[in-house]
Amino acid sequence: MVIKDEGVYVNIKGVNNVVTAINKINKEVEKELAIKMAQVVLLVGNSAKGHAAIDTGFMKANIKGSILRQRSIIFGRVTSRAPYSIHQEFPNSTGRRYKPFMRPALEENAQRIKEILGQAVMDGAIKATKNYTSSSERLL
Secondary structure: OEEEOOEEEOOOOOHHHHHHHHHHHHHHHHHHHHHHHHHHHHHHHHHHHHHOOOOOOHHHHOEEEEEEEEOOEEEEEEEEOOOOHHHHHOOOOOOOOOOOOHHHHHHHHHHHHHHHHHHHHHHHHHHHHOOOOOOOOOOO
């Protein structure tokens, strides 16, 4: 530490190594999240198909999942492209019978989704730090 008229200056060694390690962890976690998000989308999509009303099978056949990425944000999306899907999911003023399928699929899998995505974060962090040899060097 050096004290001068303008203020106090502190020289910290190894900061670049820490920043590099954090960036590596971030990249590995993103990779794992993308993989696990596909698993989540499949889980919720299959569950939604199980809850879908089956008159003709059209709605069930049109439940699809996708993964979207915007910068470092990963989205999992499950949708139904059947035009009447919204009327099945939500009640309306027409008095038409409805049978929710997306919300129950998400609700019944909420805990499993948390577990899957939490494991993705742990797996990514472990992969990023696997080359550290001693516990003092290891970030996790």
